[in-house]
Structure formats: C-alpha cells, structure tokens
Amino acid sequence: MSEQDAAGPADPSAESTSLSALPENGEREVETTLRPRKLAEFVGQARVREQLELVLQSAKRRGVPPDHVLLSGPPGLGKTSLSMIIASELDSAIRITSGPALERAGDLAAMLSNLVEGDVLFIDEIHRIARPAEEMLYLAMEDFRVDVVVGKGPGATSIPLEIAPFTLVGATTRSGALTGPLRDRFGFTGHMEFYEPVELEQVLRRSAVILGVSLEADGAEEIAGRSRGTPRIANRLLRRVRDYAEVRADGRVTRETARAALEVYDVDEWGLDRLDRAVLSALVRSFGGGPVGVSTLAVAVGEESSTVEEVCEPYLVRIGMLARTPRGRVATPAAWQHLGLPPPKGGTPEATQSLFD
Structure with a gap:
C-alpha cells in the first residue's frame, strides 16, 4: 500500500458494502481502495495540503498545467497518494514510474513523448534517476522539449522533439540526495511530516x-x-x-x-518489532550499551548493515532509544528501561561526547 493509504471515497459506507462481497484474493485491490481520491479526503499534512490546493486551484483557473511538484519525506506518509490526488484534482491522466527504472535517457524520452497535454508524470524515488536521464529531464521540465541524439561519434546529430506541457511530480525519501539543478526546477516543494x-x-x-x-x-x-x-x-x-x-x-x-x-505479530507498545528489539538487545546485552559500529551490530543480529541503518535506526533514534555518536551506536537509558534492565551507573557518557572528546 502506498504512502498514505489513508482515506477512502467520499461515501465510504457504500464502498464497504461492495468490498465485503469481494473474495479475499490478495490485498492489493483492497489497498488501492484505501487511497484518498481528493485533497478533502486526505488526512493530515494540513500545511502541505493547503499549499498544494492553492497551486492546483490557481493553475485550473488559468487553464495551464501547474508547476512541477516535489514531495519529500520518510516512507509511508502519503507521497504517492498525493501524486494521484493531483492528477484526480486536475482531471488528468497519470503516468507512474520510478527513478531506478530510468536507467537510460531513451527510457525517459519514450515516456515523455507519449504524454498528452496536462498529463501528470510521477517519478518515485526521483533521487535515484540515472544522470543521463536527469539531464534530459532538465530541458523537458523547463522548455517541454527533449533532444534525441541519433548516431554515434562525429556523425551524431541531435534532433529536438517537442513534448506536450505536463506536470512532473517527484517523490523522494532523501531530498538531500537530489542534485541542485533538479531540485531548483520544481516550482513547489512539500515536506511530509510524521502523523500525530x-x-x-x-x-x-x-x-x-x-x-x-x-x-x-x-x-x-x-x-x-x-x-x-x-x-x-x-x-x-x-x-x-x-x-x-x-x-x-x-x-x-x-x-x-x-x-x-x-x-x-511481535509489535510492542512503542511500535518496535522483532528486529528493532533484537538490535536494542544486542546493543545492551552483548556490547554493554555501546558504543559499537553499525556493521558489528548488524552481524550480531544477522542482518545487513544497510537494513539496520535504514530500517531500524531512524525510528530508534527518533524515539530516543539509540544515539549515533562519532564512536558508534549507543543505547540510551530509555532503551535499558524498555528492555527491563537497569542502566549502567553513571549512564552512557559516550552518547554525549563530541567529536573532539
């Protein structure tokens, strides 16, 4: 299910009747029905929703496609849902792809050439788009034109290809990984926050x-x-x-x-799952609360370092159970308390040491 999975249609009671008659043959169809279809149905993100509504309403009144939109924030907060809402609010078709899928400039050129005026092109994980495709995207976003190179070497020629005016919606979980030229070409940037x-x-x-x-x-x-x-x-x-x-x-x-x-299902009162607790337990019981390197910690729980660093650590740091220090990962007193263990006397000074201590 993507990004927000939040709200359903304007009359959810009617929708539930039809769904109850459907066979439970997998959850993808059901997940799709959970997506909001209009901005009014989208729960949360009040500031982004208000700003985006102004952008869309202004463009509709002027009869032109709205500026390109960049949506950033952690996974699961509604970026994909908002992209579909943008297309729905504009009564436009949406074409969906992802950054890793655009490995060559030709892949992007083929997609852009098939767009109809007013279409919405959604690129998920846009920070992972290949550099040749990204450079082609610059011209497409600004001038609605792409240059297709035919041939190789000295005989190569560049053929300009006009494309229909469109709106690009990019989604990223790592806005800092976007290049400056690409980020600057978006007319509106919305940052998604965690929900209350x-x-x-x-x-x-x-x-x-x-x-x-x-x-x-x-x-x-x-x-x-x-x-x-x-x-x-x-x-x-x-x-x-x-x-x-x-x-x-x-x-x-x-x-x-x-x-x-x-x-x-191994989900505790803090929302920690089995792997989260395994990381905390290894950090506390095997390494005395740290500091310990992420690769060593990953070996201790039998996972890849990237899994521990990208899946477990962000939430553990956010709720104050783990600290990242120059010397490694350190368990905070809250982690000891959550595991039902007494924290070491004097606490963990490593958690507050600076780079020059």
Missing part, C-alpha cells in the same frame, strides 16, 4: 469503514499508538488485527483485541 496519533486514528476509522471492520475507539487508539506516526504502518496493523479479531475474537477490534493481536 489523533490523525492516525482518523486514518484508521476511514480504513475500517472501507474494509468493513468493526473498530472501537479504544482499539483505534491502541493501533495508532503503535504505528510509528506512519499511515502505511497503521493500515497494515489494522488488517492484521482484523485477521486476529475474525479468527480468535468476536470480530470487533477493541483495545484488548488489538493488544492481543499485536503481541502475536
């Missing part, structure tokens, strides 16, 4: 109606508190709790049912 628990409860209530799940208020509160501020995770947990409620309970998702279900 109250906002996640709204997401869960909408999704529960669409999925036909009987979700109690305390059940939504329990799931939202374990969702790491991310709608994608909240909806995933809701579906797993629904499974548990249908098989081992009366079908209603209450606080007690949610707690029992998430215990089965």
